[in-house]
Amino acid sequence: MISAFTNSIILPENLPTLKEADFNPVDRKYIIILIFNNLLTTLFLLALVWGFYLAMNGKIGLSVPVISTGGVLLIMILPLASTLWAFRYRGYLIRERDIAYQRGWLRYRLTSIPLNRIQHVELIQGLLAKRMKLASVKIYTAGSSGDDLVIPGLPLETARHIREFLTGKISQDE
Amino acid sequence: MVAIVFTNKTRNRWLEVAAFLLTGLVLTLIHTILYYLTFKFHIENGQFILRKGYIKRKTLTIPFDRIQNVNTRQSILQQVFGVMSLEIDTAGTDQKELKINSLKTNVATQLALLLGNALETRTDKTEEEDMPVKPSEELLLKLKISDLLRIGISQNHIKTAMLLFVFGIQFYYQIEDYFKEQAQKYANELWTFLSHSGLTILIILLVGFLLFSLLFSMVRTAVLFYDLRFYRISQSYRIVSGLLTRKNLLLPFRKIQDLNWETGPVKRLFGIYKVVIHQASGGITPENKFPEVPGCLINHIETIRKDLFGADQLLDQPLIYSSSYYWRRTWLRYGWIPALLATPLLLLNWHYVFILILWVVYILIHSRLMIGKSYFQITNQQILVSSGAFSHRFKQMDLSKVQHVEFRQGVFIKKRGLATLVIGNAASTMRLPFIDAGIARRLHDYLLYYAETSTSEWI
Numbered sequence: 001m002i003s004a005f006t007n008s009i010i011l012p013e014n015l016p017t018l019k020e021a022d023f024n025p026v027d028r029k030y031i032i033i034l035i036f037n038n039l040l041t042t043l044f045l046l047a048l049v050w051g052f053y054l055a056m057n058g059k060i061g062l063s064v065p066v067i068s069t070g071g072v073l074l075i076m077i078l079p080l081a082s083t084l085w086a087f088r089y090r091g092y093l094i095r096e097r098d099i100a101y102q103r104g105w106l107r108y109r110l111t112s113i114p115l116n117r118i119q120h121v122e123l124i125q126g127l128l129a130k131r132m133k134l135a136s137v138k139i140y141t142a143g144s145s146g147d148d149l150v151i152p153g154l155p156l157e158t159a160r161h162i163r164e165f166l167t168g169k170i171s172q173d174e
Numbered sequence: 175m176v177a178i179v180f181t182n183k184t185r186n187r188w189l190e191v192a193a194f195l196l197t198g199l200v201l202t203l204i205h206t207i208l209y210y211l212t213f214k215f216h217i218e219n220g221q222f223i224l225r226k227g228y229i230k231r232k233t234l235t236i237p238f239d240r241i242q243n244v245n246t247r248q249s250i251l252q253q254v255f256g257v258m259s260l261e262i263d264t265a266g267t268d269q270k271e272l273k274i275n276s277l278k279t280n281v282a283t284q285l286a287l288l289l290g291n292a293l294e295t296r297t298d299k300t301e302e303e304d305m306p307v308k309p310s311e312e313l314l315l316k317l318k319i320s321d322l323l324r325i326g327i328s329q330n331h332i333k334t335a336m337l338l339f340v341f342g343i344q345f346y347y348q349i350e351d352y353f354k355e356q357a358q359k360y361a362n363e364l365w366t367f368l369s370h371s372g373l374t375i376l377i378i379l380l381v382g383f384l385l386f387s388l389l390f391s392m393v394r395t396a397v398l399f400y401d402l403r404f405y406r407i408s409q410s411y412r413i414v415s416g417l418l419t420r421k422n423l424l425l426p427f428r429k430i431q432d433l434n435w436e437t438g439p440v441k442r443l444f445g446i447y448k449v450v451i452h453q454a455s456g457g458i459t460p461e462n463k464f465p466e467v468p469g470c471l472i473n474h475i476e477t478i479r480k481d482l483f484g485a486d487q488l489l490d491q492p493l494i495y496s497s498s499y500y501w502r503r504t505w506l507r508y509g510w511i512p513a514l515l516a517t518p519l520l521l522l523n524w525h526y527v528f529i530l531i532l533w534v535v536y537i538l539i540h541s542r543l544m545i546g547k548s549y550f551q552i553t554n555q556q557i558l559v560s561s562g563a564f565s566h567r568f569k570q571m572d573l574s575k576v577q578h579v580e581f582r583q584g585v586f587i588k589k590r591g592l593a594t595l596v597i598g599n600a601a602s603t604m605r606l607p608f609i610d611a612g613i614a615r616r617l618h619d620y621l622l623y624y625a626e627t628s629t630s631e632w633i
Contacts, residue, residue: 015616015619015620015623016619016623017615017619018618018619097622097626098622098626105585106584106585107582107584108582108583108584108585108588109580109581109582109583110580110581110582110618111578111579111580111581112578112579112580112581112618112622113577113578113579114576114577114622114625114626115626116625116626117576117577117578117625117632141577141578141598141600142454142577142600142632142633143431143454143599143600143601143633149578
């Protein structure tokens with residue numbers, strides 16, 4: 001069936017392909033934000049566990065929150081490790097006619113959007129990112145099917161450049 | 175003495191309230207009249223121009239080529255007065271939309287036709303502005319009462335029954351707060367009754383829920399799709415339907431993002447399909463964006479496909495199936511893993527083992543059915559994706575509508591040389607799960623290339 005497919009579809013010769021080596025990595029400082037986010041979630045879960053224990057006022061034994069803490073740490077360390085390991089795969093690539101962003105190792109994803117399909121572009125900066133002079137570029141396409149692309153962890157200057165480049169491309173298309 | 179003063183005061187209070195209400199009423203009336211008198215629209219140089227407001231004049235200008243679609247709607251009350259609501263929807267980021275509430279029926283229909291015409295012949299902007307000659311309409315499908323009956327029966331009643339059940343539980347919790355004791359008592363009685371009378375009662379209850387669901391579906395079908403008429407007017411479709419509110423949707427072919435049709439176990443018996451047409455979302459209401467035409471026969475679908483995608487080039491294309499790893503993964507992930515996680519339940523009562531086995535077997539059947547329907551066909555210009563398990567869903571789209579492509583490859587499927595490709599347009603996404611990674615890559619590149627070089631409009 002696969003060979004039938006190869007024969008049936010006439011793909012133009014030398015179709016440009018995305019090479020993983022060409023991708024630009026995001027800023028290494030972005031790791032700090034990722035760790036911070038993970039830490040925040042962990043603390044929140046721990047607060048829930050111990051808050052529940054304190055609220056029960058001695059009706060449940062100490063073993064419950066202790067075991068839960070172990071559980072929370074265990075399930076929070078795994079995604080953190082995976083995120084850190086996968087950091088090397090994070091990257092974006094802007095070509096003449098499209099923009100691509102890849103991330104993930106356990107669940108690798110490569111998202112591409114043709115530049116002529118972009119509706120508008122936004123710069124987003126969280127509190128922590130602002131301190132570290134990082135920013136995210138959010139790219140909107142038409143409709144609200146929720147497949148807008150966000151490229152986080154860019155140095156502010158780069159993010160501004162990308163936004164300007166993309167905005168320029170959009171007005172060119174129109 | 176005190177009493178008199180008191181009554182005087184209350185009388186004054188009443189007068190005050192009455193005066194207040196009257197002023198409000200008069201002001202509202204004046205506002206309405208002024209609003210009505212200043213609400214004017216006209217058409218000029220290929221633009222729809224609306225002026226409204228008396229304190230602050232507001233002018234809305236909508237160029238014809240910004241209009242996504244034009245719909246009319248008529249509730250019972252409006253039918254009595256012979257008026258209609260007209261909705262003009264524009265897509266894009268500005269989210270502009272326009273609603274005119276009470277237009278005389280014939281004016282609204284004419285206007286909708288005129289704007290609809292303008293949508294089709296957008297290149298011809300210098301066209302004369304008087305009312306157009308009515309283009310010939312072709313009736314493609316008309317639902318009779320017997321069709322509605324079939325559609326009602328073939329709905330997914332198990333799903334509806336489940337929803338009703340969940341709704342019932344929620345309702346129970348709601349009233350529990352108000353009538354705590356009674357509700358508790360009834361619930362306890364019901365529970366003892368149930369646990370004593372066993373399976374028979376449970377079956378009766380289940381059948382009851384299913385019958386109720388059947389009735390519910392019937393009523394819903396009748397209200398939404400009563401006397402549905404599906405027309406073709408040169409390059410658009412027009413759908414008129416509804417019992418209490420007559421809706422009239424105009425769908426220009428160019429604005430259609432993808433075509434969906436599906437059939438289910440009961441629908442298959444009747445040979446009917448449900449067709450859903452997707453337009454770019456982000457406008458007025460989802461029901462206008464994704465109009466539904468149930469009760470289509472296979473020849474209707476062939477007609478629509480021919481209209482939207484031209485002669486069926488997909489016919490000779492091979493079906494490219496998902497890898498068999500897809501069903502094994504699904505079985506493991508949704509069957510075995512939840513079942514294993516639920517094993518502690520066995521400590522409570524070993525009878526749960528039957529439920530767990532049932533679950534694993536159910537997911538097995540589901541996965542096996544799913545893999546048989548998980549395939550796609552592709553040509554240079556269009557793609558058709560098939561999915562579903564008990565039901566069978568199809569989705570076809572023109573490749574120029576592509577606005578986003580995602581290549582997904584988890585570690586486990588990477589080892590097997592597989593990948594999942596997700597293709598998005600302005601209305602929805604389609605998944606090609608667990609296909610050969612090489613094909614997925616090439617498709618990714620090709621779809622991008624096609625969208626980037628395509629000159630036809632995509633929204």
